[in-house]
Amino acid sequence: MLRRLRPLLFLSPTLLILLSITLFPLVYSLYLASHTVILTNPMLSGWSLTDNLREVFIESPEYWESMLTTLILVVAVVTLEFVLGLMLAYFFFSNFRGRNLIFPFFLMPMMLTPVVVGTIWRFLFNGEFGLIAGLLKAVGVENYSILNQPSTALVGIVIADVWQWTPFMLLLLLAGMRALPRSPFEAAQVDGANAFQIFRDIMLPMMKPIIIIAVLMRTIDAFNRMFDIIYIMTNGGPGRASETLAVMAFRQSFEYFFMHQGAIVALSMLVIITIMVKILNRFIAGRKGA
Amino acid sequence: MKRDTKEMMNAFGKAMASRLGFLEEVSTSRREFLRNSSLMAAGFAAASMGGAVIAPRIARAEGWTLAEAAKPYAGATVRVSNLAGYPHNDFMRPLIADFEKETGIKIQIDTVQYGEAVGKHMQLLATGSDEYDLFNIDSIWFPGYAPYMEPLTGFMADAKLMDPSFDYADLSEECQKTNSYLDQVYMFSNMYTFPILAYRRDWYAESNLKAPVTWKELYDQAAQFSKDGKYGYVIHGLRTAMMEMVTIPYLSMGGTVFDDYLHPTFSQPPENFEKAKQAMQLIRDIYQNKLTPPGSLDFELGEASAAYAQGNIAMNLNWAIIFAVQEDAKQSKVAGKNAYAWAPTGYDTPAPNGEVTGGYTRLASFGLSISKTSKNKEAAYLFSQWLSSPAIQEKIVVAGDSAPSRIKLLEKYTDKYGHFPILLEATKLVGKKLWDAPKIANERQWEDTVAIAFQDCMIGKIGVEEAIVKADKDVAKLMRQYGFYKGDNEYPKSVTSNFKGTAKVELL
Numbered sequence: 060m061l062r063r064l065r066p067l068l069f070l071s072p073t074l075l076i077l078l079s080i081t082l083f084p085l086v087y088s089l090y091l092a093s094h095t096v097i098l099t100n101p102m103l104s105g106w107s108l109t110d111n112l113r114e115v116f117i118e119s120p121e122y123w124e125s126m127l128t129t130l131i132l133v134v135a136v137v138t139l140e141f142v143l144g145l146m147l148a149y150f151f152f153s154n155f156r157g158r159n160l161i162f163p164f165f166l167m168p169m170m171l172t173p174v175v176v177g178t179i180w181r182f183l184f185n186g187e188f189g190l191i192a193g194l195l196k197a198v199g200v201e202n203y204s205i206l207n208q209p210s211t212a213l214v215g216i217v218i219a220d221v222w223q224w225t226p227f228m229l230l231l232l233l234a235g236m237r238a239l240p241r242s243p244f245e246a247a248q249v250d251g252a253n254a255f256q257i258f259r260d261i262m263l264p265m266m267k268p269i270i271i272i273a274v275l276m277r278t279i280d281a282f283n284r285m286f287d288i289i290y291i292m293t294n295g296g297p298g299r300a301s302e303t304l305a306v307m308a309f310r311q312s313f314e315y316f317f318m319h320q321g322a323i324v325a326l327s328m329l330v331i332i333t334i335m336v337k338i339l340n341r342f343i344a345g346r347k348g349a
Numbered sequence: 350m351k352r353d354t355k356e357m358m359n360a361f362g363k364a365m366a367s368r369l370g371f372l373e374e375v376s377t378s379r380r381e382f383l384r385n386s387s388l389m390a391a392g393f394a395a396a397s398m399g400g401a402v403i404a405p406r407i408a409r410a411e412g413w414t415l416a417e418a419a420k421p422y423a424g425a426t427v428r429v430s431n432l433a434g435y436p437h438n439d440f441m442r443p444l445i446a447d448f449e450k451e452t453g454i455k456i457q458i459d460t461v462q463y464g465e466a467v468g469k470h471m472q473l474l475a476t477g478s479d480e481y482d483l484f485n486i487d488s489i490w491f492p493g494y495a496p497y498m499e500p501l502t503g504f505m506a507d508a509k510l511m512d513p514s515f516d517y518a519d520l521s522e523e524c525q526k527t528n529s530y531l532d533q534v535y536m537f538s539n540m541y542t543f544p545i546l547a548y549r550r551d552w553y554a555e556s557n558l559k560a561p562v563t564w565k566e567l568y569d570q571a572a573q574f575s576k577d578g579k580y581g582y583v584i585h586g587l588r589t590a591m592m593e594m595v596t597i598p599y600l601s602m603g604g605t606v607f608d609d610y611l612h613p614t615f616s617q618p619p620e621n622f623e624k625a626k627q628a629m630q631l632i633r634d635i636y637q638n639k640l641t642p643p644g645s646l647d648f649e650l651g652e653a654s655a656a657y658a659q660g661n662i663a664m665n666l667n668w669a670i671i672f673a674v675q676e677d678a679k680q681s682k683v684a685g686k687n688a689y690a691w692a693p694t695g696y697d698t699p700a701p702n703g704e705v706t707g708g709y710t711r712l713a714s715f716g717l718s719i720s721k722t723s724k725n726k727e728a729a730y731l732f733s734q735w736l737s738s739p740a741i742q743e744k745i746v747v748a749g750d751s752a753p754s755r756i757k758l759l760e761k762y763t764d765k766y767g768h769f770p771i772l773l774e775a776t777k778l779v780g781k782k783l784w785d786a787p788k789i790a791n792e793r794q795w796e797d798t799v800a801i802a803f804q805d806c807m808i809g810k811i812g813v814e815e816a817i818v819k820a821d822k823d824v825a826k827l828m829r830q831y832g833f834y835k836g837d838n839e840y841p842k843s844v845t846s847n848f849k850g851t852a853k854v855e856l857l
Contacts, residue, residue, distance in 0.1 A: 098475045100790060100831055114830070186644030187656060204644040207586075209808050294464070296588060297646050298805035313468045315794045316475075319829070 076254025091322035098158075098316035106170070116322045121307065122300065122324065129303040132213060133281045136220045141274055144228025149258065151229070152236045166203035169226040181206065186291075203266065209300035212293050216301055219288050220281070228273055235269030236262065245348070268342075275339045279332055304328050381690045403529045405501075406515055410508035412802035415449050415735060418510055423453030429717065429732075430470065430481040433460035434651045436673035437540045437715075438485070440748040441736060446748050454728045463649060464589045467493065467793050474498075474720065482723035483733060488527035488714045491535065493790040499719040500533035504730040512852035514738055519755045521776040522831075523783070525713040530788065536716030537737035538754035541672035541713050543775040544597055545768045549663050550688040560690035564598045564631055565666065565697040571640040574663035581663045583637050583653045586646035586807060593710060597666065599628035600708045600784050601694040607787060608851040610840050613801075613824040615817045617854045627696045629806060637806050646807060658683055666692055668713065669772050673751035676766060689768035709778055709787045711846075714754055785846035791831050798823045822857045829856075 093108040112312045115122050151162060168176065186192050186204025195203050239262065247257050263270075286305035289295060295302035295310065302310070304324055312321025406763040431438050445456050459481070467490050473480055473498035489686060489708055505517070506511045517537075518523070524538035531728060548560055552574065561567035571581025585594050588757050596606060605614050615625040615779075618829055635641050642648075642656050650671050657665040658674060658681035665675070678684040692709070693699075717733040735741055746753045751766050759773040777785075786792050799820045806816035829836065834856065845851075 093814045097831060098471060185647075187642050194645070204647070207644055207646040207808070209810060294588065296804060297586075298801055298810055300808070300810075313472055314797065315827075316471065 088322045088326055091318045092326055094319055096322075098212045098318060098320040101288075111319045111323055115320055115327075121302075122304075124299065125302050125304045125307040125324075128213070128301060129282065129285055129305075132216060132220070132285055132303060133278060135213075135217045136224065136281050137274060137278050139217065139221045140225045140228045140277060142233050143225045144273075145270075147225065147229045148232035148236055149262075151233055165229060168223045169230075171223065173223065173287035174291055176219055176223045176290040180215065180222070180288075181292045184215050206293050207297055209297055212297060212301045216289055216292055219292060220285075221287070224277065224281070228277060231269065231273040231276075232266070235266050235273075238269075239265050271338070271342060275335065275342070279335045279339070282335070283328065283332055355731050360780075395676075395796055401667065403525070403532060403534060405517070406506045407515075407536050408506050408508035408511040409513040410511070411513075413508075413511075413513050415448075415512070417451035417732055418512075419454055419728070422725065422731065425725045425728040426455040426457055427460045427482045427729045427732050428480065429456060429483040429485065430466075430473075430488075431458050431460050431463050431485040431767065432466055432715065435463075435540070435670060435715070437530075437670065437745060437750045437752060440673075440745045440750050441741075443748075444744055448732060452728075452731065454725075454732065456732060463487070463651075464587065466490075470494065474722075477722055479722040479724060480718065482725050482729040483618045483717040483719060483722060486536065486718050488536070488538075488716065489711065489786050489792055490526075491528070491530060491718070492788045495530045495535065495719060495790070497721055498535050499538070499721050499723065499726055500535055501719070501730065501733075502533050504674050504727070504734075505534065510727060510730055510734075512734055512738060514739065515734060515737075516755075516757075519561060519739065519757050520737070521712070521714075521754065521756055521779075523776060523779045523785075524714040524716075524754050525711070526576070526779070527714055527785070528716050536718045537733055538714040538716045539737045539742070540670055540716075540750075540752045541712060541714045541754040541772070541776075542668045542752040543772055544593075544666055544692055544710060545672075545771050546690045546692050547657070547665045547667060547672060547675065547687045547768070548690065549683065551686050552663055553688065560688065561664075561693045562691045562699045563695050563697050564601075566627075566777060568631055568635065568640075568694050571635060571664060572638070575638075575640045579661045579663070580642055581640040583656050583662050584632060584636055584641040584645040584663050585648045585650055585653045585667075586636065587649045587652075588797055588800040588804065588805065590649050591807075592796045595628050595803050596784075597692060597710050598696075599625055599711055601692060602627065602696050603708075604628070605851045606784065607845055608853050609842075609845055610837065610853050611787060611789070611828060611833055611840055611845060612854050612856050613795075613821040613828075614851065614854050616821045616857070618757060618852065621663060622814075622817065624696075626813050629803065629813045629816060631696075632803075633807055637809070646804065668752075669768050670715075670752040672766060672768055673749050676751065677749065687767060689766075691771060708782045708784045709775070710781070710783075712775060712783065728848060741775065778786050787840075787845050789833075789844065791828070794831075795824045795827055798827050818857070825856045 093106060094112060095107045095111070097103055111272045147165065151158060151165075171179075182188070183190050184192070184205045186207060189204075191205065192203060205211045243261050243265070244257060247261050252260070279296040284305070286309065287302040289301055289306055290304060290309070295306045305328065308321045310321075310327065311317045311324060399623065432507070445458075449455055466485075467489075470484055470486075471493065474484075474494065480575070484494065484498070512560075515537075520528075520538050521541055524541050524695070525534075528536035528538055546560060553559070556573070558570060558573075561570050567582070574581040577694065585591070596604075600606070602624040604621050606613050614621050616622045636645065642662070645653065648656065651666050651674075653665060654667055654671040654674050656662060657667075660682035672689075674689075675681045675687065676684050711837070717729075717736065719729045719733070725728055739757070742753055742755050743758055743761075746758050746762055746765065752772070753762075756773070756776060759769055759776075763769050763773070786796075802816045802820040802823060803810070805811045806813055811819065839853075
């Protein structure tokens with residue numbers, strides 16, 4: 060008996076820490092989501108799960124607007140980052156002089172914190188003093204502030220996010236390319252295939268697993284973390300034009316102090332991310348099985 | 350405690366809190382009863398005050414010195430969360446070494462951006478953090494902080510701590526009022542501010558114009574100046590400023606923001622709706638017709654002032670607190686080139702005899718409030734008192750501050766800044782034509798809700814009428830969620846801060 064319990068005994072400190080930092084916040088979030096918790100009015104309390112769900116999912120068009128904004132941003136950034144990352148990976152896959160010298164520069168944006176990235180781009184997009192506004196003025200577009208227009212605020216955010224996270228795609232895809240066996244490429248060359256045919260018919264199909272993993276990982280990450288850059292660049296504005304679910308959860312919890320509504324938004328994100336992770340896990344397990 | 354007695358007390362506390370409209374549901378614990386009872390007492394206090402200024406008991410000890418008072422606390426470190434970017438805070442910094450030297454108390458200051466301050470502060474306070482002893486608070490947000498802060502009234506009555514030369518009565522009446530809550534004083538003002546129109550004296554002289562007295566005149570002048578890379582006006586369009594950007598003209602036309610039941614009144618009664626439409630249309634036209642810099646939907650008062658200081662804007666309706674920046678030749682191209690005037694009144698017709706047709710927006714003040722969790726409350730009190738004392742406030746004004754909280758300093762240094770006479774005159778508006786934001790914990794949230802509707806209008810997402818109705822609807826929904834409309838109570842003037850009785854409107 061003691062022998063059987065011994066591994067559990069040794070594992071227990073780690074398990075306790077893990078439970079306290081993962082399970083407790085989750086249980087507490089469930090508690091918040093099912094009660095009325097308003098920091099500025101502690102008198103309003105009590106079980107109110109159905110009311111809370113109705114408020115967020117039925118009575119607040121804001122939730123669905125934020126969901127749409129999140130999806131638009133996620134699809135836009137992941138698509139662009141994948142396409143650009145693939146092009147850059149293919150570029151760095153070939154041998155050329157100075158490759159090792161310039162490669163680190165392409166990785167630099169990824170090393171910066173999103174707050175710094177947001178601040179840099181906010182200044183670049185500033186309608187009065189920003190470099191972009193200056194360039195637009197040079198081509199005849201006067202008085203334009205990208206982040207002040209609902210139609211272009213999302214474009215500005217996409218540009219900043221793509222600038223920061225394309226290197227992540229580049230790294231994953233380049234690693235995938237370098238891990239491919241050489242013989243199919245050599246055979247294709249012997250058969251007279253051109254570079255585009257080799258890329259389309261040999262490289263891309265062989266890279267499919269790494270591409271799916273990279274896209275899924277980045278999708279999960281973008282969905283989850285579409286907050287810092289937006290908070291700094293537009294704070295969800297103008298109006299609510301760039302308010303994602305993460306920004307909404309923050310605003311409901313820490314600006315409006317509706318902790319229960321913030322918890323529901325955050326938990327809904329958790330459900331979506333869990334589904335994505337399940338898909339990723341299933342895919343990875345499937346690959347191992349194969 | 351016997352069960353019957355406990356139940357009776359709970360029922361009593363619950364009933365009274367419900368009557369006051371603060372309570373939706375309560376548990377029956379003793380703790381809850383105590384909370385309810387305190388709230389009930391607080392509600393009565395608010396109702397009985399009727400917006401009056403509190404007269405705290407002030408100790409006056411002979412021979413009091415700061416060094417002697419601070420002796421028991423020497424070696425303590427007082428941590429302050431200060432608001433960034435405000436000139437009076439910058440002028441205060443070099444003087445802190447004197448306080449530290451005299452008292453042996455160390456002052457450690459962190460800064461936080463205005464727009465983020467309430468969120469960050471509330472997270473700390475609500476979780477019982479003792480990270481800061483003092484919080485720099487805009488008085489408009491104070492009711493939200495109140496449950497977590499320590500009243501100063503007890504310290505003021507303590508002869509060992511109270512500086513007899515402090516001259517509490519010299520703080521403007523509005524500063525005293527806005528830094529008190531219910532029957533307690535919570536902060537000493539170290540700054541007092543009011544929106545004043547700064548305009549380019551040189552441009553106006555060249556164009557043979559006078560400062561606008563109506564909003565239509567302001568628009569026409571702004572349009573006249575907006576050419577060749579110049580702008581006529583500068584809007585503060587950030588979410589934290591947008592509500593006031595529209596309500597300043599709206600109030601001056603005679604509009605009201607809430608009725609006495611805290612029902613929002615931008616869209617009703619019909620005369621309010623007309624004024625709100627005129628005010629919203631005016632600000633939207635200024636933005637859409639490019640009479641303001643293109644990025645001004647991102648401007649708070651600091652950014653607006655910085656843009657004005659570049660020298661290509663004609664008018665800057667801004668808070669007096671920030672004028673020190675534009676009058677500083679090191680930071681501004683327009684230093685010494687400005688004149689100051691009251692904000693316009695009325696849409697196209699000034700009121701007879703120079704009186705305003707409606708009201709003015711609030712006088713605001715900032716101060717330092719002590720956290721209940723602070724372990725250095727007395728040391729923190731001494732620092733806060735020292736900072737707002739006549740001698741230090743005078744040093745700060747001499748150094749360049751443009752928004753002193755003391756009446757005697759405004760009188761003594763009338764000529765230092767062009768806007769000081771207006772600032773002084775504005776103190777006389779208290780209780781007459783001055784709209785103050787309701788003293789409720791959810792001030793920031795309803796302002797933000799209005800700002801979202803107004804910003805949507807500015808960017809053309811929705812029309813003017815739709816924005817005004819949306820603002821009222823969304824605020825009503827929000828206030829209902831916060832539990833305000835239980836029992837359909839009329840709120841006392843000390844809560845609504847309405848300077849005139851406002852007829853009840855239907856909730857949207």
